[in-house]
Amino acid sequence: MTSTKVQVDIRNFELEDIKEWILSVGEPKFRAKQIFEWLWKKRAVSFDEMTNLSHALREKLAEHFIIRPIVLDIYQKSSDGTIKCRFVLHDGFKIESVLIPVEKDNRYTVCVSSQVGCSLSCKFCATGQMKRMRNLDAGEIYDQYVLINEICQETYDHPLTNVVYMGMGEPLLNYKNTMRSIELLTAPYGLNMAPRRITISTVGIAKMITKLADANTGINLAISLHAADDVKRNDIMPINETNNLQTVMDSLRYFYNTTKGRISYEYIAFKDFNDTIEDANKLAALCKYFPVRINVIEYNSIPGVMFVKSNTDTLDIFARHLKKKGIMMTVRRSRGKDIDAACGQLANQ
Numbered sequence: 001m002t003s004t005k006v007q008v009d010i011r012n013f014e015l016e017d018i019k020e021w022i023l024s025v026g027e028p029k030f031r032a033k034q035i036f037e038w039l040w041k042k043r044a045v046s047f048d049e050m051t052n053l054s055h056a057l058r059e060k061l062a063e064h065f066i067i068r069p070i071v072l073d074i075y076q077k078s079s080d081g082t083i084k085c086r087f088v089l090h091d092g093f094k095i096e097s098v099l100i101p102v103e104k105d106n107r108y109t110v111c112v113s114s115q116v117g118c119s120l121s122c123k124f125c126a127t128g129q130m131k132r133m134r135n136l137d138a139g140e141i142y143d144q145y146v147l148i149n150e151i152c153q154e155t156y157d158h159p160l161t162n163v164v165y166m167g168m169g170e171p172l173l174n175y176k177n178t179m180r181s182i183e184l185l186t187a188p189y190g191l192n193m194a195p196r197r198i199t200i201s202t203v204g205i206a207k208m209i210t211k212l213a214d215a216n217t218g219i220n221l222a223i224s225l226h227a228a229d230d231v232k233r234n235d236i237m238p239i240n241e242t243n244n245l246q247t248v249m250d251s252l253r254y255f256y257n258t259t260k261g262r263i264s265y266e267y268i269a270f271k272d273f274n275d276t277i278e279d280a281n282k283l284a285a286l287c288k289y290f291p292v293r294i295n296v297i298e299y300n301s302i303p304g305v306m307f308v309k310s311n312t313d314t315l316d317i318f319a320r321h322l323k324k325k326g327i328m329m330t331v332r333r334s335r336g337k338d339i340d341a342a343c344g345q346l347a348n349q
C-alpha cells in the first residue's frame, strides 16, 4: 500500500497493509500493531483517541484515512427484555441487530446482520421483501457486536456471551467479510472470543458450507430449514431449487466430519403448511446424518405475508412427536412480540 491523498476507511486494511504504510511515512513498524489494536480491541472511532501515537502521526493518519463506524438510530425494548436496534451506515443504508437475553441461563446473544437487504426472497421474511443493496464490510458486522455489547452491559450488567449471524442477509453470500468479522471477534488483536460462541445461520448453500468446513474456524452452523421436503421448501425458499435438501445434507455431513462443529436446524412452524405429524416425520428423517438439534420457532407474522403461526396446541403435538422419536429439540416462543421483531421489519420501515 502506498500513501495516497484519497481518504479510505482504514478498517478495510489488514495489518500487513498498515505496516507497509507506516514504513512509507517513516514510522517504526510496531506502530501498525498499536493502530490495529486501537481499531479492533478498543474500537477507536477517531484517530484522536489513539493517545499512545504522536500527535504528528495521528494527523498523518487523519489526512490519509477515515474510520466509518455504524451509528445507532432506533432502539426498541420489548417487555420480554429483547432489544432491537437499527443502525445507520456511512452511506445512509439501515440495518438491524437484536439482543436476546436469557437471564436465567446467563446467556446474552446478539443477532447480527451481514447484508443490507437480501437477494434470496424467502417468502416468509421481511428482509426478503427488500432488495439486496450491498454487503456489509467486516467492520460494520463487528460494530454491531460492540455496540450491542455496550447496551447489554448497560441494561443487564453482563457482556454478550454469544453471537449469531441470523439477521438481515445471507452470511455465506458475503463470505469474505463474514469470515473477516469472525477473525476480528476471535483474534487476540480483536475481541478474543471463543469460536464456539459464534454461529452462522444459513439457508443452506452447499458449496459455501463446504468452503466454510475447509476453513475449520471452530464455529457452529445453523440451517434455516423451515420445510423438510423439496416441494414445500421450493415453495417458500427459492434457494432450494439450486441447493436441494440432499445436496445440503451432504455438505452438512462434510462440515460435521471436518470440523465437529455443532449443527442445528431452525424450523419456523407455519399454520397448515409444515406443522403436521407427516412434516415432523420428514424432519426427523433429516436428523440421521449427523448429531443435530432442532429449534422449532414460533412465527412472527409480518404485514403482507400469507403465513401465520401455528396454533399452540398443534405446535405442542408436533414437538412431542419429535421428542418421542428421540430428537433433540427446543420450541422457541417468539420474542419481542410488542416490537418490530421479525427480521428486517425495523430496518424496512
Ligand code: SF4
Binding pocket: 118, 119, 120, 121, 122, 125, 126, 127, 128, 129, 167, 168, 169, 170, 203, 224, 343
Ligand atoms: S430468511 Fe434469510 S436468506 Fe431468506 S430472505 Fe430472509 S434474510 Fe434472506
